[in-house]
Amino acid sequence: MNINNAGARPPGAPKTRDKMDGSAIRCHVLLLALLLASCAAPDTRHQIVVSTREQKLALIDRRNVLAIYPVSTSKFGLGDWRGSRFTPLGKLQVAQKIGDNAPPGTVFKDRRRTGEIVAPDSPGRDPIVTRILWLRGLEAQNANAFTRDIYIHGTPEERLIGTAASYGCIRMRSSDIIQLYDIVGTGVAVTIVNAPLAAAVPSLVSAHSMADTNPAPFVMR
Secondary structure, three states: OHHOOOOOOOOOOOOOOOOOOOOHHHHHHHHHHHHHHOOOOOOOEEEEEHHHHHHHEEEEOEEEEEEEEEOOOOOOOOOOOOOOOOOOEEEEEEEEOOOOOOOOOOEOOOOEEEEEEEEOOOOOOOEEEEEEEEEOOOOOOOOOOOOOOOOOEEEEOOOOOOOOOOOOEEEEOOHHHHHHHHHHOOOOEEEEEEHHHHHOHHHHHHOOOOOOOOOOOOOOO
């Protein structure tokens, strides 16, 4: 035996890899990016306030009112009992955003796109469309909101916006929910009150003092 060749690779033996190949490195980088994305900081810059009494939603950037949208909350009333069709009150947050880049009118069933697109006010049609902001309750009075699938979402029944017509969710016109969806991030605070917006949003007295970087037109319908 030649001691100078001790430990040498025998002829025909497969080569060992001292370093990961490029595909493995790319895989690890992708997994790291996905992990970082899932740990993104919650949106603490914005706030959403919904008035069931006025059927309006205010979008706030810090203390500036960016927009006020007409909405539609439950026609059955207010509350959060399991199996009910009520709109919950109190402090919640956006737990998930669903529908990135979906065309207006895209139909969702169980939060998945069906491939169908429904035009506004299509006769006999009332699916969830366009975008979904899935809400999670933060208080005992709205603890069931997430499992009850309470959303802020688009509706084809745009003629009913401004009236209490939903089955518990907060409905918006497709153009409005797209705008709202594009501005807010997950974790954004949502407060639902059975009171006028002005009672819950003090800055409404100076509502036309908009944020300098306002990404949305001031909407009041």
